[in-house]
Amino acid sequence: MALTILRNSQEMSETKEFVFEETKDYTGAKLGMWLFILSELLLFGGMFILYSAYRYKSPADFHHASKELDVILGTINTIILLTSSLSVAVCISAIQKGQRKLSMYLLMVTMVLGLLFLVNKGFEWGTKIEHGIYPNSPVLLARTKGEILFFGLYYVMTGLHGLHVLVGVCVLFVMLILIAKDKINRMHFTPLENSGLYWHLVDIIWIFLYPLFYLIT
Amino acid sequence: MKTEEESHVTAYRTYILVWVGLVILTGLTYTVAVGLQAEGWAVLVALAIAGTKSGLVLNYFMHLKSERLTIFKVIIPLVMAVFLVFILLTFSDLAFRGGAK
Numbered sequence: 001m002a003l004t005i006l007r008n009s010q011e012m013s014e015t016k017e018f019v020f021e022e023t024k025d026y027t028g029a030k031l032g033m034w035l036f037i038l039s040e041l042l043l044f045g046g047m048f049i050l051y052s053a054y055r056y057k058s059p060a061d062f063h064h065a066s067k068e069l070d071v072i073l074g075t076i077n078t079i080i081l082l083t084s085s086l087s088v089a090v091c092i093s094a095i096q097k098g099q100r101k102l103s104m105y106l107l108m109v110t111m112v113l114g115l116l117f118l119v120n121k122g123f124e125w126g127t128k129i130e131h132g133i134y135p136n137s138p139v140l141l142a143r144t145k146g147e148i149l150f151f152g153l154y155y156v157m158t159g160l161h162g163l164h165v166l167v168g169v170c171v172l173f174v175m176l177i178l179i180a181k182d183k184i185n186r187m188h189f190t191p192l193e194n195s196g197l198y199w200h201l202v203d204i205i206w207i208f209l210y211p212l213f214y215l216i217t
Numbered sequence: 218m219k220t221e222e223e224s225h226v227t228a229y230r231t232y233i234l235v236w237v238g239l240v241i242l243t244g245l246t247y248t249v250a251v252g253l254q255a256e257g258w259a260v261l262v263a264l265a266i267a268g269t270k271s272g273l274v275l276n277y278f279m280h281l282k283s284e285r286l287t288i289f290k291v292i293i294p295l296v297m298a299v300f301l302v303f304i305l306l307t308f309s310d311l312a313f314r315g316g317a318k
Contacts, residue, residue, distance in 0.1 A: 078243050
């Protein structure tokens, strides 16, 4: 009798352990994502400080160099990223409401917008490189120190941001597959939510890059 | 612990309104920069608008507003404070460095 009780209690504790492992730490996962996002903000923050320091030292050079960037293309890209942020945010609400088709559609819209952003960026960089303006190019090195610094920072900061957009598109693609396989649904959507947080971070960084590079008056 | 199913669902309408706000603010940044051509304070206006836009994204798109746990509301200002210290140290160095320019 006592043995049976012991065995039963053992079985029960095993069952309990099983239940514990099935519980997903939703808050912990989200907090982890936030900590990563904050470290990313400081990574870009360091570069923003570098930018501010050099701009403070040679404001006229930064002004002249900025005039050469395509403001219209920069503004279009801003609108594209803002819209992609909207679509990914609505996509998460849709999955929470169980509207699977709508969320998949919106995720695809987000990815297309992200790729469109990169295509525009490619055209922008392409034009600059055609004009001989790229890091260490003879045309650029013949210019003033401040302008060399401006274009150096432009390539590094928009380049690193573009890399983040590319990674974001890949992550969203994985989420799309997971929704298609029903691994992400209205009961479990934390990976999608965390990917959304990452995408919004990329948007926030661009919100600052846009006026600082394209709109120096 | 809050489960996923219990988490806050934001209405589509709210998101769309926030997006409209963000687009209007982008237009405002553009107008201020291109239209006004004011040297000194233009950058401050641009940064203030960018700050407002990030606030909208953080609070609504990233759900900080509906987050119930205090830690989510504390970490952002904390990181911003650290960042501000970096900025102040860098610029105090630049401003008081003298001679070597």
